[in-house]
Amino acid sequence: MNEKKATPHILHSYAAKKEHLIIGLMSGTSLDGVDAVLVHITQSGGEQFTLKHHYYLPYSKGMREKISRVCRVPSSHVNEILDVHFGLSHWYAKAVNNLLIESGYKATSIDAISMHGQTVWHSPVATPFPGPDGEFGVTGTLQLGNASVLAKLTDIPVISDFRSADMAVGGEGAPLAPYSDFMMFGSTQEGRIIQNIGGIGNATVLPKGDQQSSIFAFDTGPGNMIIDEIVSLHTNMEQLYDDEGKIGKSGKVEEGVIEHFMKDPYYKKSPPKSTGREVYGKDFTQTFIEKCGEYNLSFSDCVATATAFTAQTIAHSYKEYILPRYSISKVLVCGGGALNSTLLEMIQQRLPKEIEVTTISAYGIPDQGREAMAFAIMGHRSLLGEPGNLVLVTGARVPVVLGTITL
Ligand SMILES: Nc1ncnc2c1ncn2[C@@H]1O[C@H](COP(=O)(O)OP(=O)(O)O)[C@@H](O)[C@H]1O
Ligand SMILES: [Mg+2]
Structure with a gap:
């Protein structure tokens, strides 16, 4: 098979560029709101990451309660999980669009949004599961926030679901920063x-x-x-x-x-x-x-x-x-x-x-910007087709390229 054809076009064009702009999005366990950062990356003389802008969108009381309910077992129902999964993307899109307005950049100049998502459940310890060839131990992690909705609302490609690839090769999926x-x-x-x-x-x-x-x-x-x-x-x-x-x-x-x-x-x-x-x-x-x-x-x-x-x-x-x-x-x-x-x-x-x-x-990095910046850097690695996990930190068997790209 022709090797070039095996790699999606976006990865080729990304790797060919000398500078990149990535937006990192993070919303953590405090359930306080969304941190968005715009990171400029240059390749000359080693990789340089420069924070261009940080924007913080606090959740409303209603939104905080919605997420908090979903994180709580046994009170969360699958319809509520679904609502947060799709509804959250509107908060993320608002954070991205406001970040662009404040920083003066256009959506067309941004290479990708790196969306961590909202962790609602993280299960690195194997739970017995009925597999096709008998019982096995299943591990998993769930970050809400629908990538397609965010990509459509912003007109920017989205990289998401960073933790799963590390878990797929035996890692804990964390920490990634x-x-x-x-x-x-x-x-x-x-x-x-x-x-x-x-x-x-x-x-x-x-x-x-x-x-x-x-x-x-x-x-x-x-x-x-x-x-x-x-x-x-x-x-x-x-x-x-x-x-x-x-x-x-x-x-x-x-x-x-x-x-x-x-x-x-x-x-x-x-x-x-x-x-x-x-x-x-x-x-x-x-x-x-x-x-x-x-x-x-x-x-x-x-x-x-x-x-x-x-x-x-x-x-x-x-x-x-x-x-x-x-x-x-x-x-x-x-x-x-x-x-x-x-x-x-x-x-x-x-x-x-x-x-x-x-x-x-x-x-020079805002106190609440570090994790969003970490995911911007991780998204950049993924678009270069390079691994983003450290195996000694997550326990994964091998370094892997993280994330899923939504165009
Ligand atoms: N001005 C402040 N003074 C003291 N604590 C603050 C202040 N602003 C934010 N915090 C604390 O930081 C938390 C949010 O931190 P953050 O890094 O976003 O956490 P997470 O990654 O869990 O979302 C808030 O819940 C609050 O406890
Ligand atoms: Mg936070």
Whole structure:
């Protein structure tokens, strides 16, 4: 067979170009909204990724509730999942179109949209399944957001479903951001940790040097999820998070509560490991609030203690699983948690003084833009026909090209 014909035309024309424009779209476990970034990629003298614009579209209360219901078992129904799958694409399209208006770029100049989608279920642990040749273990992941609807609403090709290909070759389908963390923040001068604090906290360890093979990543535990839930419950959804950590700053930390929840076996488990909304959702927060009640903590004390618990899970992970093996000079925090200065101070206090805790905004990337940027970079890799997974991070058998292209 003629090799050229075997490769879709879009891949040929993409690879032939010297510069590219990709829009990355991310909506994470916090269910707060959609982050959209426009990334300019040039090939001259090694790949350069430049963030041109970041646009954030917060979800309405109604939209947040729709997604939240779908994530909850057993209350979600297949018709509700379908509604979110197609309805979400309109939010994504709005984010893309507003990003284009604000940045002054035309849809025709954009090569592709890289859409992560909204994770509603992630199941990397095999579940018994009746296969055609007898029972086998099935793994899977589900990100909602219909690519065809988004492509039609924006008139731009869409790359989506990044995690499935990694799972198809035995990987956990996550985390996928470490490759682009390496491209954006890797240093030959010093060891760094990229600490994302979204709904969940996760760390990418970038040891000093240029070896992709030494990168590893894992979930440290909760991110903002417990803090958000306590604040939302107390304010009857008037406030959805602790803005800049002001409530936490005014409260007193109760170490007894932290010690109690640090007994969870998750914190004694070595990486690779991952956690999610399934663990730190509403039920966990209820238990946390009850424990705070045993110590007669006020609302602000409870928020302060939840903030310190998140900081402790992060510092503990470093001390147990990273610092004994690697020399680390900087922690670059990203995700919405980077805007909570009380949380940042608490992380710094719990780490050795020589490690500097800062945020990725100091490196020119908006705190909430990193994941959208990671998926823009991953989409670029896919359009070049190059793998986007790191097998030592996801556990996949082989590196694979990720995603599905919708024209
Ligand atoms: N100004 C702020 N002060 C403190 N926390 C904030 C602020 N803005 C956003 N956040 C936190 O960041 C979260 C969203 O972070 P994000 O990185 O988008 O997470 P995810 O990837 O899970 O969607 C919010 O739910 C909130 O907890
Ligand atoms: Mg978000």
